[in-house]
Amino acid sequence: MDVLAHMMSLMRTKASLYGRLEFTAPYGFRFPAKDGICLMVTRGSCFLGVDDSPLVSLVGGDFVLMPTPGHYTIRSSPEVPLRPCEEVASAEEFYRTRLMCFDGGQGPSTSIVAGCFSLSTTESKLLVKHLPSIVHLQGSGSHIEPWFQSTLQFIAAEVSQKLPGGTAIVDRLAEVLFVQAMRSRIGSASATDKPSWLRALDDPQVGRAIELMHEEPERQWTVDELSRCVGMSRSAFAERFRRLVGETPLDHLTQWRMVKAGHMMRATPPIKLVEIALATGYESESSFGKAFRRVMGVSPGKYRSLNHDSP
Structure with a gap:
C-alpha cells in the first residue's frame, strides 16, 4: 500500500x-x-x-x-x-x-x-x-x-x-x-525534523506496521500482533515506533481511524455512523463516538453538520 x-x-x-x-x-x-x-x-x-x-x-x-x-x-x-x-x-x-x-x-x-x-x-x-x-x-x-x-x-x-x-x-x-x-520527509535524518509517520515510512519494520494499520483499520490490532507481523520483539518494536513516529502504535492507529472516519462522514449519500464505527475498528457507535470526540474535539454528529457542504 x-x-x-x-x-x-x-x-x-x-x-x-x-x-x-x-x-x-x-x-x-x-x-x-x-x-x-x-x-x-x-x-x-x-x-x-x-x-x-x-x-x-x-x-x-x-x-x-x-x-x-x-x-x-x-x-x-x-x-x-x-x-x-x-x-x-x-x-x-x-x-x-x-x-x-x-x-x-x-x-x-x-x-x-x-x-x-x-x-x-x-x-x-x-x-x-x-x-x-x-x-x-x-x-x-x-x-x-x-x-x-x-x-x-x-x-x-x-x-x-x-x-x-x-x-x-x-x-x-x-x-x-x-x-x-x-x-521529502520520508526517511529524513535532518536534525530539525520531528519524529513523524512520514519519517518512519522508510524504516522496514515500522513502515510496514504503518502500512498494515492503514490497510486494515477495522482490525483489532494489538502491539503484540503488530510486532509479530514485522518480526520484532514487542518491547523493541514499541520503542522504535515511538522514537520514529513520536507516538505509540495504538495512538497512531486511533488517529488514522479518525482520519478515515472523517472522510467517510463527508460521503454522499451519508453513511450511517454505526457503519463508520465498524469500518474503523469499533464495535459500537458509542465507543466510536467517545474516541472521535477525544481526538477530533467534537462529536461525530457535530463534525458531520460542520462539514456537510464539503466535497
Whole structure:
C-alpha cells in the first residue's frame, strides 16, 4: 500500500497561489500567520525567518512550506530591520494585483512566488502536525527530481503572464510540489525534523506496521500482533515506533481511524455512523463516538453538520 498517496487523497489540501513578491535590497518584512504558507524563490536570494527558529538562507530554485507558522519574515540580510508587509501593500491590494513590489535601493533583486495550501479539515491537520516548522526543498539539492526546477519555472511564468486558466494551472502544479515536500520527509535524518509517520515510512519494520494499520483499520490490532507481523520483539518494536513516529502504535492507529472516519462522514449519500464505527475498528457507535470526540474535539454528529457542504 502506498501510504503517502492514500494520505494525500484524504488530506484535501487546496493550493492558492497569491502572486509575486518583487524586492530590491535592502528590505525586511514581517508577514502575518496563515497555515500552509509556501514560497518559491525564482530569482536572487533572501533570508527566511519563522517564529523563533534560526534564519534560513534561500536562493533561486528553492521551495519552502511552512505548515503552521505563527509569523514569518523575509529579508535581504539578517541585520536589516523589519517592517509590516502592509506598509507596502494591503492584503486586499495584493490579492487584487497579485504583485507586491519594494525598491530598497541599488542592491540585488529577489523574486518570490507566494501562496498557501489550505488544510480544510481537522483530520488534515492531524496528518501534518509533526512536520518541521520549515520544509525546505533546495533547488540545488542532490535528491531533487529533474522535473522540480521545470515546474517552478512553469509556475513563475504562469503567475507573471496572467493568461486565461493560469490560476487553475498554477494551483494544480503547486499541489504537486506539496506532495514532493511531504515525500521529502520520508526517511529524513535532518536534525530539525520531528519524529513523524512520514519519517518512519522508510524504516522496514515500522513502515510496514504503518502500512498494515492503514490497510486494515477495522482490525483489532494489538502491539503484540503488530510486532509479530514485522518480526520484532514487542518491547523493541514499541520503542522504535515511538522514537520514529513520536507516538505509540495504538495512538497512531486511533488517529488514522479518525482520519478515515472523517472522510467517510463527508460521503454522499451519508453513511450511517454505526457503519463508520465498524469500518474503523469499533464495535459500537458509542465507543466510536467517545474516541472521535477525544481526538477530533467534537462529536461525530457535530463534525458531520460542520462539514456537510464539503466535497
